[in-house]
Amino acid sequence: MKRRALVAGACGSLALWPAAAHAHLVTTGLGPVYDGISHLFMTFDDLIPVVALALLAGLNGPTAGRRALFALPVAWLAGGVAGYLSGIAHLPPGVTSMSFLALGTLAAADRRLSPPVVAILAVVMGLVHGWLNGAGIAAAGREATGLVGIAGAIFLLAALVSAGVVALRQPWTRIAVRVAGSWIAAIGLLLLGWSWRGRL
Amino acid sequence: MRTDLIRRAVAGAVALLPGLLLALPAWAHVQQGQAAGFLNGLRHPVSGLDHVLAMVSVGLWGAQLGAPAIWLLPVTFPLVMAFGGFLGLVGVPLPGVEVGVAASAILLGSLVAAEARPPLWLGATVVGFFAVFHGHAHGTELPAGQSGLLYSVGFVTATGLLHATGIAIGLIHRWAWGRTALRFAGAAVAASGVYFLWRALA
Numbered sequence: 001m002k003r004r005a006l007v008a009g010a011c012g013s014l015a016l017w018p019a020a021a022h023a024h025l026v027t028t029g030l031g032p033v034y035d036g037i038s039h040l041f042m043t044f045d046d047l048i049p050v051v052a053l054a055l056l057a058g059l060n061g062p063t064a065g066r067r068a069l070f071a072l073p074v075a076w077l078a079g080g081v082a083g084y085l086s087g088i089a090h091l092p093p094g095v096t097s098m099s100f101l102a103l104g105t106l107a108a109a110d111r112r113l114s115p116p117v118v119a120i121l122a123v124v125m126g127l128v129h130g131w132l133n134g135a136g137i138a139a140a141g142r143e144a145t146g147l148v149g150i151a152g153a154i155f156l157l158a159a160l161v162s163a164g165v166v167a168l169r170q171p172w173t174r175i176a177v178r179v180a181g182s183w184i185a186a187i188g189l190l191l192l193g194w195s196w197r198g199r200l
Numbered sequence: 201m202r203t204d205l206i207r208r209a210v211a212g213a214v215a216l217l218p219g220l221l222l223a224l225p226a227w228a229h230v231q232q233g234q235a236a237g238f239l240n241g242l243r244h245p246v247s248g249l250d251h252v253l254a255m256v257s258v259g260l261w262g263a264q265l266g267a268p269a270i271w272l273l274p275v276t277f278p279l280v281m282a283f284g285g286f287l288g289l290v291g292v293p294l295p296g297v298e299v300g301v302a303a304s305a306i307l308l309g310s311l312v313a314a315e316a317r318p319p320l321w322l323g324a325t326v327v328g329f330f331a332v333f334h335g336h337a338h339g340t341e342l343p344a345g346q347s348g349l350l351y352s353v354g355f356v357t358a359t360g361l362l363h364a365t366g367i368a369i370g371l372i373h374r375w376a377w378g379r380t381a382l383r384f385a386g387a388a389v390a391a392s393g394v395y396f397l398w399r400a401l402a
Contacts, residue, residue, distance in 0.1 A: 108279070175271040179274055186352075190286060193290055194289060
């Protein structure tokens with residue numbers, strides 16, 4: 001109960017710290033689907049959390065990896081469509097840093113999570129980041145099919161990374177994944193500070 | 201147990217919903233200063249010899265101590281260092297940052313020179329304490345017009361690579377001559393720290 005109150009308090013403080021979201025869009029000249037694909041790989045705000053979730057899912061085994069593999073792109077697409085239709089991003093700037101911080105810390109701690117919990121984390125992250133992408137695409141007057149490219153790229157990246165982590169056998173390789181998680185969490189902490197300062 | 205975890209996660213997700221109810225516009229803009237931000241972040245930790253020596257010393261000491269310190273220190277250092285950077289970013293002052301950075305070189309160098317083997321919690325606390333000074337000193341120096349995210353990525357990556365360098369050098373610990381060389385290296389770092397301290401206080 002106390003933990004739930006803490007989580008609600010943290011989320012509430014984020015909600016009370018709103019500002020305009022800045023969506024980054026890439027133009028390849030090859031159409032909206034390719035713009036979406038390149039968006040993921042050119043935008044660290046989205047790319048690093050996807051990698052973090054894939055690392056976490058891989059550390060938690062093949063079942064968690066499989067669930068996250070499908071939950072993340074579907075939630076991203078759903079959030080993106082909702083954000084596109086609404087045309088406005090309601091989320092505070094610090095919200096993406098929470099993805100870095102939470103997923104990076106869980107990966108660094110190598111905390112064992114059940115597959116449904118990993119799937120729920122994937123859904124929450126997909127909805128939030130997808131929403132920001134969709135709202136950004138709508139605000140820029142671009143085609144919504146870019147979301148399909150983003151979701152497809154996420155599926156591919158999550159599959160490769162989580163499968164690679166699941167396949168790791170040497171103990172030191174698992175430690176390397178945890179070190180990567182700590183780096184991502186550290187970036188998230190600095191990002192939270194930058195968003196506090198308004199320097200994102 | 202499993203149902204309880206799901207219930208908690210759902211409660212957390214529901215608690216996020218208030219964030220969706222506060223409407224503000226989304227802006228799309230051209231990303232400028234991205235590469236420069238990354239390169240600046242990458243360059244900052246290696247731009248000062250005091251920082252470089254202290255961070256490499258963490259890796260050297262981890263290699264001397266062996267498992268689990270060899271992996272525990274590189275996992276904890278970036279997190280605590282980022283916490284120091286966070287304190288700087290939100291405006292929490294930390295007096296004597298340069299003195300703290302110089303003192304870290306003296307102490308870490310001395311620990312490597314003495315091949316000290318304190319309890320793991322004490323070693324992690326010492327390293328974490330000084331990591332706050334390093335983060336506070338370097339984590340906040342973003343030039344105007346550059347990306348805070350890319351700066352942070354470069355900054356954390358460079359720090360991690362300095363640790364990895366220290367660990368790689370520390371692998372010579374398996375040989376007798378290597379152990380001696382590491383202790384001499386630690387003494388050199390400590391002596392450099394004395395110079396940095398003198399400069400910070402001058």
